[in-house]
Amino acid sequence: MADRQVSMISNGKSPDRIDQVDDKGKLIKKEDVAEGKVKMSVYIEYVRAATYFLFVAYSGLFLCYMIFQVLRSFWLSAWSDDYDPKRYNSTNSTLRVATGIRLGVYGLLGLTESICFLISLIFLVFAGLNASKNLHSPLLHNLLRSPMAFFDTTPLGRILNRCAKDIEVIDMLLPMNFRYLVMCFLQVIMTLIVIIISTPIFAVVILPLGILYIVILKFYVPTSRQLKRLESVRRSPIYSHFGETIQGAASIRAFNKVSEFRDQSGRIVDAFIKCKNSNVVSNRWLAVRLEFIGNCVIFFAALFATLSKEFGWSESPGVVGVSISYALNITEVLNFAVRQVSEIEANIVAVERIREYTLTPNEAEWLLEDSRPPGGWPSKGEVHFSNYSTRYREGLDLVLKGVTADVSAGEKIGIVGRTGAGKSSFALALFRMIEPAGGTIVIDGVDVTQIGLHDLRGNITIIPQDPVLFSGTLRFNLDPFNNCSDEQIWEALEMAHLKLFASTLPTGLDHVISEGGENIRIMVLDKGLIAEFDSPQELLDDKNSMFAKMVADAANESNQQQ
Template sequence: QGTLKDIQCAEPELFEQWRALMNRQDKENTTELKRKSFRRPMYSTDTLATEDEDEDSTTSTDEDSLRAELRHRTTIPWSSFATYLRSAGLLLLPLLVLSQLTKHTLMVAIDFWLAHWTSRVIAAQIGSAERNCTSTKDCEFSHSSYLQVFCGLCALGIVLCLITSLAVEWTGLRVSRELHCSLLRTIVLAPMRLFETTPLGNILNRFSADTNTIDQHIPVTLECLSRSTLLCVSAVGVISYVTPLFLIALLPLAVACYFIQKYFRVASRDLQQLEDSTEMPLLSHYSQTIEGLTTIRAFRHEQRFKKKLLEHTDANNISSLFLMAANRWLEVRMEYIGAFVVLIAAVTSISNALCSQLSAGLVGLGLTYALMVSNYLNWIVRNLADMEVQLGCVKRVSGLIHTQPESYDGLMTPAQVPAGWPKYGEIQIKNLSVRYDSSLKPVLRHVSAHIRPGQKVGICGRTGSGKSSFSLALFRMLDTIEGQIAIDGIDIAKLPLQTLRSKFSIILQDPILFSGTIRFNLDPERKATDQMLWEALEIAQLMPVVKALPGGLDAMVTEGGENFSQGQRQLFCLARAFVRKSSILIMDEATASIDMATESILQKVVMTAFADRTVVTIAHRVHTILGSDVVIVMKHGAILEYDEPDVLLEQKDSVFSAFVRADK
């Protein structure tokens, strides 16, 4: 994949094989193109000056855009974090915060109790030496009360750790479930425009990779980040309590730490994204090689695929190596800051102890916390960088969730819709103009038509004439600008969307069958009897095929109906439409991808089994609508011709007759 020059550099053997197939005309065209490219254009001085000014203004604009991009990249995505916290709920979030604060407060209290215990033991030993105790009982120090308090605090700490862990996991589970359900609801209710403008791979990634990150990684990273932050704050608080002079030296260290983390987060986020982007081609190439191993060996291209695999592996390893180097870079600088913290804490603690009788236990406690500051700072910055990358998943999912859904509620309730509607299948279209999106031009312009009950209508036209848009408008999948569509006298814009779409049957160019039984594919709602199902299969001329299968109606259909031919799948869809007993059937180029024999069966079934129903056929082959009662010829979203096919064929200058002559 790539340009011809890329293939020549990367795959010389393959290029030589292609080169032998190039004809002389291609070489002459290439030579002529090169000659034209060597012609020197002539410019005036004013033109050159204008281009220089434009180049300067473009450079200035690019620099402003670069600064804005850098500011955006160094900003923590607080909106995504707020979305994540809101999804956790108002009751669970305070429990998580309270349990974290209580747990770390208790951990500091345990350390203070140990420092106090140590100071009392040292003081007791010094007092015993000064009193020259002769009896062991007189010199004995009672540890029981201190031990009981210490054990009680430790037991309470274990309980709080358990509560905190449960709160974190519960929060992650709740957020993941809430976002996934909202995402699924959005996709189900989303307009068709979303699927036309959004690649399918992006939607699948929201449900797979992004949801997995929200479910598995963000809770762990959030817990590590909060723990490291609270431990660092506790360490600074303890050191400041022991030696208040430490706060003076804390400010320059905090400024240095801020700039280091700001510099690291941008690089770390980009390197993580680079690692992810280089991993996908590696896995894709590996899976493609496994699937096409027979073909690769048959053409003896093992070395080419091996070379490509090594290139993808090297690219992924390089990005991983740079990411590890960036982490080591951060770790070294955090160690430097930690060393300064220990030095300042030691100097201020010793000075304070010499001047104000500070206990040895508190001095040791302050130095112990100072030794751990560098480790806490390192994990804070690394977890913060990881959290930024992971919150991007929340941002992408949230962006898709905020997609405006279709208007499912109509002015009429389902109870107000007449029973058995539509009974006759009369379609009245008045001055209809529709478009796919508010930012696009209309695809149907002032269309008016009257389709009588039971009439067979054929619609034809060139690509882009609005044929398929006609059927989409009946299902209310497009935005209506003006006009209306009335079916049996009821404006479809007033109907609930589910009620409207459940009353029609449609057969598309690509037949849709689901994994399950034949019974389920014919009657998903389980409203028809076996006799009705067999009758539908007999009408569609599929009864011998189904009877030959083990299980009959309970025979399994593989995914997409791959165990049936294209024509058989189309006939199954026709049988399903017959079972539904819909008074209106829409066939959107249903015969475009089947053979002539199956097309003949399909046309015969439509004319006999659906004789009393309204059928709208959008034709790919014009001869398929020659037997229709009325033919509509469309062009540029408007009705160009509307009459019986015999009448249009008699008019030699009509567009329909030209289509028929071209189709022969």
């Protein structure tokens, strides 16, 4: 066309290039492994996500539960001390009243204890739900708003690892970890208080046993924490390799690389198992040492209780009995407490890893209220590239270099070139999947960089080479945002020559499509006519059908290439 000018303009200089010094030219960056103690900000992030009120309410009510539990034990011991068989007489109304009062108080303490425990668990459930929601939503939001450069440099396995395993840890493990930690901590404190009240001399051994306990804790927790981090990092390649193997199964078989992929899978799993096994061994190391501390507590509690009774330091057998009974449980409680501390240190890493992906750079703003295109934009379809340049991400060469082109309304332009010439870059640039390094793109008088991405991508469309069909109805696949009426959808189907196909579906626009469109009826054309029209399986079962022959020819051609 004579009145249209298309020119390719270059400034004569070589394109800007930013050397990737840190990654040495690697496309996929090595996954970061945090080291050292988990920052307090990570714990605060989890508590904030659970909401402070629910967290404090749970802790306070659980403390009340433990206090009433101890009071119930002391009340029972006082009742046993007050019992005298010589004075007991079933006809003695005073004793019956006293017994009733003691039984009523004991029952009231037990009921209050149960209510506090129940309500605390209710608060814990809601706190866990809030934490899951408030951590998962920003992750999903940020992933959906991440630029293409993020997905180019981040393996899918890493993303799936965070969206699957790390979210599972936050959903299921962390609430229980905090519950058991609070329970163990309060139970240890209450046990020591009970023992000291019954045998005050026990306070002498608390300091050395406490120092030994802290030393073991300081040695074990950092080791377990780092092993858990390594375990999480070693899990990501398993997801990535498995997904790549499934997607590329045909190519793997075609090039006879099955054994290599199998061996590689074995190496990846072995690396994960090494970290997992080391974690288990460290747990057994901890158990042996905590059993020793627990046995020391039981030994000294029993020894001092006996000495107190022998030398008359304690006159209440019931209190001594409470002390010994609490001491008998200390071994399990100490073991469980340290294990929960290490488990929280290890599992809170999931919050750390998820927060990492909520802080990655995002695309441009979704909506710019002060700069929205006019209604009905674009109405003509005039596109103007002005000295436009772009690159896929920082550090790479320009893929479009100073391009200037005018496309008139209604004009059809064919873009040709060798692989890597920049054909698909034009489409990515129009949708701002990649941002300009210079110049502008103007559609019907609107600079696409001056409006929100939703306004841009919601008003222009593209027919991709590989169609994507979602699980859902035909209506949802054609109009996912429910913006069009049935008449408009049928009109679009008619323009695409698919109205006949859609009208043959039993439920019409409400026909449910399987993932990837696996249940769609195939239409085989021959010389401009519909030769076959049926489901893929029905056509494949008929060996004389054109579709079955086409599949067989494709398979034979693939075998010949091997």
